[in-house]
Amino acid sequence: xxxxxxxxxxxxxxxxxxxxxxxxxxxxxxxxxxxxxxxxxxxxxxxxxxxxxxxxxxxxxxxxxxxxxxxxxxxxxxxxxxxxxxxxxxxxxxxxxxxxxxxxxxxxxxxxxxxxxxxxxxxxxxxxxxxxxxxxxxxxxxxxxxxxxxxxxxxxxxxxxxxxxxxxxxxxxxxxxxxxxxxxxxxxxxxxxxxxxxxxxxxxxxxxxxxxxxxxxxxxxxxxxxxxxxxxxxxxxxxxxxxxxxxxxxxxxxxxxxxxxxxxxxxxxxxxxxxxxxxxxxxxxxxxxxxxxxxxxxxxxxxxxxxxxxxxxxxxxxxxxxxxxxxxxxxxxxxxxxxxxxxxxxxxxxxxxxxxxxxxxxxxxxxxxxxxxxxxxxxxxxxxxxxxxxxxxxxxxxxxxxxxxxxxxxxxxxxxxxxxxxxxxxxxxxxxxxxxxxxxxxxxxxxxxxxxxxxxxxxxxxxxxxxxxxxxxxxxxxxxxxxxxxxxxxxxxxxxxxxxxxxxxxxxxxxxxxxxxxxxxxxxxxxxxxxxxxxxxxxxxxxxxxxxxxxxxxxxxxxxxxxxxxxxxxxxxxxxxxxxxxxxxxxxxxxxxxxxxxxxxxxxxxxxxxxxxxxxxxxxxxxxxxxxxxxxxxxxxxxxxxxxxxxxxxxxxxxxxxxxxxxxxxxxxxxxxxxxxxxxxxxxxxxxxxxxxxxxxxxxxxxxxxxxxxxxxxxxxxxxxxxxxxxxxxxxxxxxxxxxxxxxxxxxxxxxxxxxxxxxxxxxxxxxxx
Numbered sequence: 001x002x003x004x005x006x007x008x009x010x011x012x013x014x015x016x017x018x019x020x021x022x023x024x025x026x027x028x029x030x031x032x033x034x035x036x037x038x039x040x041x042x043x044x045x046x047x048x049x050x051x052x053x054x055x056x057x058x059x060x061x062x063x064x065x066x067x068x069x070x071x072x073x074x075x076x077x078x079x080x081x082x083x084x085x086x087x088x089x090x091x092x093x094x095x096x097x098x099x100x101x102x103x104x105x106x107x108x109x110x111x112x113x114x115x116x117x118x119x120x121x122x123x124x125x126x127x128x129x130x131x132x133x134x135x136x137x138x139x140x141x142x143x144x145x146x147x148x149x150x151x152x153x154x155x156x157x158x159x160x161x162x163x164x165x166x167x168x169x170x171x172x173x174x175x176x177x178x179x180x181x182x183x184x185x186x187x188x189x190x191x192x193x194x195x196x197x198x199x200x201x202x203x204x205x206x207x208x209x210x211x212x213x214x215x216x217x218x219x220x221x222x223x224x225x226x227x228x229x230x231x232x233x234x235x236x237x238x239x240x241x242x243x244x245x246x247x248x249x250x251x252x253x254x255x256x257x258x259x260x261x262x263x264x265x266x267x268x269x270x271x272x273x274x275x276x277x278x279x280x281x282x283x284x285x286x287x288x289x290x291x292x293x294x295x296x297x298x299x300x301x302x303x304x305x306x307x308x309x310x311x312x313x314x315x316x317x318x319x320x321x322x323x324x325x326x327x328x329x330x331x332x333x334x335x336x337x338x339x340x341x342x343x344x345x346x347x348x349x350x351x352x353x354x355x356x357x358x359x360x361x362x363x364x365x366x367x368x369x370x371x372x373x374x375x376x377x378x379x380x381x382x383x384x385x386x387x388x389x390x391x392x393x394x395x396x397x398x399x400x401x402x403x404x405x406x407x408x409x410x411x412x413x414x415x416x417x418x419x420x421x422x423x424x425x426x427x428x429x430x431x432x433x434x435x436x437x438x439x440x441x442x443x444x445x446x447x448x449x450x451x452x453x454x455x456x457x458x459x460x461x462x463x464x465x466x467x468x469x470x471x472x473x474x475x476x477x478x479x480x481x482x483x484x485x486x487x488x489x490x491x492x493x494x495x496x497x498x499x500x501x502x503x504x505x506x507x508x509x510x511x512x513x514x515x516x517x518x519x520x521x522x523x524x525x526x527x528x529x530x531x532x533x534x535x536x537x538x539x540x541x542x543x544x545x546x547x548x549x550x551x552x553x554x555x556x557x558x559x560x561x562x563x564x565x566x567x568x569x570x571x572x573x574x575x576x577x578x579x580x581x582x583x584x585x586x587x588x589x590x591x592x593x594x595x596x597x598x599x600x601x602x603x604x605x606x607x608x609x610x611x612x613x614x615x616x617x618x619x620x621x622x623x624x625x626x627x628x629x630x631x632x633x634x635x636x637x638x639x640x641x642x643x644x645x646x647x648x649x650x651x652x653x654x655x656x657x658x659x660x661x662x663x664x665x666x667x668x669x670x671x672x673x674x675x676x677x678x679x680x681x682x683x684x685x686x687x688x689x690x691x692x693x694x695x696x697x698x699x700x701x702x703x704x705x706x707x708x709x710x711x712x713x714x715x716x717x718x719x720x721x722x723x724x725x726x727x728x729x730x731x732x733x734x735x736x737x738x739x740x741x742x743x744x745x746x747x748x749x750x751x752x753x754x755x756x757x758x759x760x761x762x763x764x765x766x767x768x769x770x
Contacts, residue, residue, distance in 0.1 A: 004676035006695070006719050012269035013221040013228060014068070015256030017670060053660075054154075054404045055224045056204055056530040057604070067225035072658075072665045076493075077512040078542060081108025083494050085125035088114065092121040097499050101469065101733070102664040105493045110509035111546035116501055123498070123507060128550065128558070131506050136562035138459055138486045138504070145172030145438070147457070149448045152178040152417045153464030154406025155513070157526035157538070159582045160552035161408070161415040162589075163575070164463055167560040169416075169426075170435055170568050174442030176419045179465060180409055181445035186371045186748040187402035188413070190380035194625050196618030199410065201399035201610050202363055203532050204230065210397035212240040212359035214352075215273075216284050216383065217369020217754070221251015221671055222657045224367075224403055228255045232270045240355050243273040245369065246281050246343075246652065247682065247729055248722040250671035277352060280343030281650045281727045282755045284370055285379040286631045287342040288386055290349035291356060293330050295389055298357070310357055315391035321621040322628070326385065329628035341631050343724050361397030362387065368405070369652070372754040374636065376745040378629035385626050393624065394615035404531045405661065407513075411529030414608070415586070419444050425589070432588045434569045445471065446749050449741060452480035460502065461488045463552065464510075466662040468497040472739035472751040473711075490555055492545075495662070510552050515540040517551045520577035524551070527583070527600050529608070535593075536605025553579065636743060640704040640757035647690065648704065649683075651756040653732035653739075662733055669731075674719060681760075682721040682729040691760060695720040698763040701730075703738035703756050711738050715763045728758065 011017060053070070087107060088096075093116075096104065113131045114123035139148055150168045152161065165176065180188070188198030195201075207213070207230045220227040232255050235241055243252045253276070256269040263269060279287050299310040316323050335346055342349065356362060364383050370376060384393075384400060392398035404410050416425060419442035426437040443451055452458050453476060460467075460481060467489075471477045481487060484502030491498070492512050498505070511517055517524040517540055525539040550558070557576040560568065575581045580597050587596040592609050599606040617623050632638075641648045656678060658666035668675045672682070681699060688695055697718050703711045713735050723729060732753065743752045 006675070007673050009250060009671050009673040012254040012256040013251040013671060014225070014258055015264065015269070053224045053226070054407050054410060054531040055226045056532045056534050057536075058204065058229070069222065069225055069657075069660055073660055073663075074514060076105070076663065076665065077109075077514050079108050081106070082111050082545065083107040083109060084111050085114055085123065088494060089120070089122040089124055093123075093499050093501075094121055100664070101496055101662065102666070104495055105663060107494055109492060109512070109545035110494060110507065112548045113509060114507045116505035118503075126506070128548075131508060132559055132562040134504070135461070135486070135488055135506065135559060139171065139563050142459065146175060146440070146442070147455075148173060148459040148461065149175045149177065149443060149452065151448070151460070151462040151465060151467055152176060152412055153462070154179045154404075154409025154412060155464050156412055156552055157408060157528060158411045158415050158535070158586065159526050159579050160463070160556060161412040161417050162582060162586050163553055163556040163560070165416040166429070166433060166570065167556055167564070169429065169437045170433070170560070170564055170570065172438050174419055174421060174438055174440060175448065176417050176442055177445040177448040178412060178417050179406060179470070180413055181749065182470060182751060183368055183409070184371050184402055184404050185444075185750045186376035186380055186745050187366070189748040190377040191384065191400065191402070193619065194381050194384040194627060195393065195400075195612040196616075196624075197610055197612040198413075199533055199610060200401040200531060201393055201613035202401045203534075203607065206363060206397050206399060207234055210234065210239055210359075210361045210363045212242065212355055212362045214356070214362065214364045215241065215243045215245075215252065216364065216366040217245065217371075218365060218367030218403055219245070219247075219249045219251060219369075219654070220403070221249055221255070222655055223405065225251070227403065228272070229257065231255070231272050232257055235270055235272055235274070240274045240359060241272055242275045242277070242352055242355055244277050244279055244284055244287060246278055246724055246727050248276070248278065252276065275351065275355065277344055277348055278722070278724055280341070280724050281652050282373050282375070282635065282637070283342040283344070285375055285382050285629065286338045287344055287349060287352070288379070288382045289330060289333060289629075289631055290335070290338040290342060290344070290346070291353040292382070292386055292389065293333060293335070293338065294350050294353040295357060296327055296330055311389050312391035316388070319391075319615055319617065319624055320388055320626055321623040322626040326626035326628045329630070333631060337631050337633065341633065356386070356390075361395065362390070362392045363397065363399060363401055365401040365403055367403050369754055371745070371750055372752055374743070374745055374752050374755065375629075375632045376750060377747045378627070378632070381627040382629055384624075388624055388626060394613055399613065402531070407530070408528040410531060410533070411527070411535070414529055414590075428589050432585065444749055446741060446744055446751070449473075449477050449480045452483050456483045457485040458483070459486045459488075460484045462497065463490050466495045466497050468500040469495065469662040469733045469736070472736055472743075472753060473741040474733070474737035476741050490552065508555055509546065509549050510555060511540065511544055511549050513538060513540060514542050515544045515549070516542065519551075519554070519579070524579045526553075526579065527605070533608040533610055534605055535600055535608060537600055553582065635755065636705065636752070637755060637757045639706070644704070644759070646759060647687075647726070649687070649726055649728045649758050649760060651701065651703075651728040651730060651735065651738065651758045652754040653735050653756070654729055656731050659731070672721070677717060678731050679716045679734055680719045680730065681716040682719050682723055684723055684725050684727070685720040687725055688718055688720060693718060693762070699760050700763045701735065701738060702759045702761065703740070704759065705740040705743060705757075707740055707742055709740065711740070713738050
């Protein structure tokens with residue numbers, strides 16, 4: 001067991017620490033030879049796509065195309081451990097509930113379908129046929145198809161997602177909550193309004209020629225480690241890299257490339273950020289608007305002095321709408337408000353704006369530090385405004401780059417996993433498969449929880465993920481799931497969601513990304529789409545963890561046959577026999593996938609058309625739209641501070657370095673210097689002193705919300721950290737219960753997990769008598 005310690009990490013990200021961690025996780029999973037062989041097939045032309053993040057691959061030909069956290073994901077999936085029905089049924093669910101999330105998943109790979117047995121309070125083995133029959137009977141007994149909810153994780157392949165959405169729509173509902181609802185929904189919503197496309201417009205080649213990269217609310221060292229390779233290359237050739245982040249993150253400071261013999265042997269490293277601005281949590285909109293204000297003021301001065309203009313007037317005139325109203329709004333914004341709400345000085349904001357002005361081409365990247373706020377959509381549109389000012393969309397080295405998490409979360413949405421489908425898509429889907437798709441919008445994640453909470457006897461089906469742990473307002477979400485008549489989870493490992501079940505419950509074990517998928521026509525490959533719209537194949541190389549595992553497409557196809565029976569004209573089992581047939585159907589529905597099978601079999605795959613990158617604007621105005629947004633001064637944090645006499649802090653939830661989404665690989669957060677403990681609270685040293693406490697003290701957190709409900713997370717250790725005053729950070733899912741279900745991004749409804757008003761009080765141990 002790792003000793004609980006906190007110490008400053010002074011080494012660069014990556015390097016020997018990363019390689020040591022990879023080796024450690026491979027040995028912990030009992031697969032030294034298999035693990036090394038498997039890793040060498042990650043992100044290769046004839047191998048599998050890493051089940052970790054969605055950062056694109058450089059060329060699909062490197063012999064070393066994985067990162068530390070990707071290696072952890074591969075090792076965890078390839079583990080020698082097996083979570084058999086015998087192992088799981090040896091304890092009651094009440095007993096299993098007491099185990100940590102890491103211990104639950106650490107039992108290993110699931111091997112057989114299992115059904116909850118209420119009499120013994122345990123899961124017992126069940127046959128696939130019996131499982132499909134049970135699900136089909138419960139679905140068909142519902143009063144309405146809308147009483148069923150179908151969740152989707154971002155790890156699902158294009159082929160599985162396409163079949164899944166087809167089955168659910170043939171069943172009769174658009175209830176498709178998915179992980180996008182909890183992460184990058186504001187990116188899609190904000191960008192579609194602004195430029196007509198909900199995806200980034202850049203490709204990896206743009207990082208090779210850009211003059212400046214602005215990074216907002218993102219920690220690539222932990223969440224997208226392979227991105228550090230691109231940032232390192234850009235830094236070495238002199239590109240400016242400007243980071244906006246409340247915390248000092250090691251991966252944004254310096255990086256030692258494990259593939260560089262010189263850096264590894266010499267102990268050298270490469271600086272990443274040329275400038276690092278530690279703004280307040282949620283202060284990005286104010287900071288970016290301040291940059292724009294300076295640019296417009298400097299441009300006005302240049303115009304008065306008969307000097308060259310600083311904004312791209314030709315681009316603005318030809319390609320944008322609403323500029324004049326937007327300019328008036330920006331120039332009227334107070335510098336005082338901008339400084340207070342951003343947490344940056346006017347000089348710092350001007351410094352960032354000058355870097356922007358000096359760059360001929362600019363890329364803007366962002367992560368969930370931007371998307372999980374009440375004002376996320378407005379912030380993203382302000383970033384787009386910044387790019388539009390100087391024509392930084394639709395040309396080399398420039399454009400927006402939302403960096404998504406799961407390896408196919410973007411592809412799932414492309415395949416139609418969306419609760420508000422476009423009518424044109426439904427028309428085409430119905431024509432190709434000869435049925436009438438439902439038109440009524442379905443539930444997103446927040447609405448799904450609300451529906452399950454308000455109405456009993458829903459059926460909840462999850463294609464992957466760990467819904468009970470990933471979602472906000474933990475106690476409320478758990479109560480909602482327990483209201484269900486049936487909960488079903490497709491999974492590779494046992495997790496917390498399997499313990500938070502309906503009256504009936506099933507676990508359906510599936511193949512992992514690393515495993516051979518054998519169907520009637522032979523071994524199959526699936527396709528995935530990365531953050532930059534590259535679509536490529538993924539082929540497993542390992543024998544399945546159990547002979548009883550089914551692929552996700554097989555689970556969907558067999559469930560569709562059992563549920564829809566003669567109502568469906570779709571040849572489900574014929575499609576399943578050869579995934580090329582599924583891809584042909586995808587091509588028939590989506591014009592951008594024409595000749596899908598031919599194009600995807602080229603090493604590296606192909607790039608989906610992005611019309612905004614071509615300066616074709618599919619918006620209502622047929623142009624890119626400037627959006628005016630005031631710097632917010634009435635957010636939950638503002639209201640909470642007005643209502644309290646004691647200090648109110650703004651808490652952001654985040655991952656540790658030994659974590660991917662809800663999967664906990666270990667108890668260490670190496671880059672932040674925390675070892676052996678997850679219940680920690682990162683806080684400025686002066687704030688600790690103001691509270692009359694010391695680093696290492698244990699505290700409780702109470703969130704403050706407009707609904708008046710008391711939400712408390714207990715026993716967190718104070719860790720002094722380089723973070724702005726009155727700002728806090730802690731890991732999720734330990735702090736998810738502090739996020740009210742009603743607190744979400746305007747328009748996009750993403751939980752506001754990066755801005756939670758909280759109070760800090762000393763923790764009093766139970767039975768202490770104090």
